[in-house]
Amino acid sequence: MKQIITDKKTGAVLGVVEGSHQDTALFNYHAVTPDIDLSNLNNYMEVNGVLTLDVTAALDKVKAKKSDEMKQNATQAILATNWRLERAKERALTGATGETVDAVLLEREAIRQASNRIDAAIKAAKSVAKVNAIIFEVLPKDYITKTVLSRVDFMNRFTQLEMEAITTAAKTSPPIETMLLKWQAADSVNLASQETQMTVNALETAGIIKTGRAAVILKP
Numbered sequence: 001m002k003q004i005i006t007d008k009k010t011g012a013v014l015g016v017v018e019g020s021h022q023d024t025a026l027f028n029y030h031a032v033t034p035d036i037d038l039s040n041l042n043n044y045m046e047v048n049g050v051l052t053l054d055v056t057a058a059l060d061k062v063k064a065k066k067s068d069e070m071k072q073n074a075t076q077a078i079l080a081t082n083w084r085l086e087r088a089k090e091r092a093l094t095g096a097t098g099e100t101v102d103a104v105l106l107e108r109e110a111i112r113q114a115s116n117r118i119d120a121a122i123k124a125a126k127s128v129a130k131v132n133a134i135i136f137e138v139l140p141k142d143y144i145t146k147t148v149l150s151r152v153d154f155m156n157r158f159t160q161l162e163m164e165a166i167t168t169a170a171k172t173s174p175p176i177e178t179m180l181l182k183w184q185a186a187d188s189v190n191l192a193s194q195e196t197q198m199t200v201n202a203l204e205t206a207g208i209i210k211t212g213r214a215a216v217i218l219k220p
Contacts, residue, residue, distance in 0.1 A: 002032040004041070006050060011046035042111040054183060062128050067119055073136040074115035078108050145220045147192040154189040157217045158209070165208045176208075191218050 003021055005014045006028045014027070016038065021029045030051045031141045032038065043058040044051055081104055088101040110156040118136060125131045149157075158166070183189065189196055197218055204214040 003029040004044070005029055006046040006051070013041055013044050013046070013051075016041070059125075059128055059131070060198060062131050063125065065121050066131050066134060067122050070118050070122065070134070070136050071115060074111055077111045077136075077138075081108055081111075102146065104134070106146060107138075110138050110142040113144065114138040116141065132164050142147045143159055148188050148190050150181060150188055151186050154191075155183060162209050162213070166203065169206070176203075176206075191220055 001020050003009070003017050003019070005017050005021070006012065007014055008023075008026055008028050016032065017029070023029055024218075028046060028049070030046070036044070037053075040053075040058060043061065045054050046052070058121070067099045084099060085101065085104045085108075087098050088104050091098050092101055095147075114137065117139075118134060121134055122131060125134070155163070166176065166180060170180045191197075200209075200217055201214045203209045204211060207218075
């Protein structure tokens, strides 16, 4: 016969003993019944003389395990894109067609976003069943909207006539000249940045580009 020994003062489970034992001043003994999971013994405790599963501790343990599993899945998913990223970079250098660097980078970021979303779902889960039901998957909502463009791609959003108007205005307007120089020197331009939005909208306000064009140029 197996019995579970608990600390009479704290209710903590101390282990399993063979044979029949009587309660003492320091310890209580509980018969091992079919509903007791001995592999999960650390999450049991004695409450008012009854051996009870500490649901909170058990749930936290399952959450920690699931969280580690999901993070490993995310890491593996990102590592699996390494060769595609290298291929895309080489294609960009040679002019070959195929999957772009941007496409791979957006997918890698989506994996990270999915990992964060899933981790939050694990923490919010209220039962072991809900935790176990969580799987690793990248959803459309995990993909971010790209707002950073290369300098060339950004300036190509302006028509030829608009660029001519901007360069002409820059000859007599120091602020516009400064703006143009910044764009020419930048490696990339963030459409979502306050500075970019202010300067493009200022061009529309000044009549250098037509009404409505700023929204089109700034659209991600």
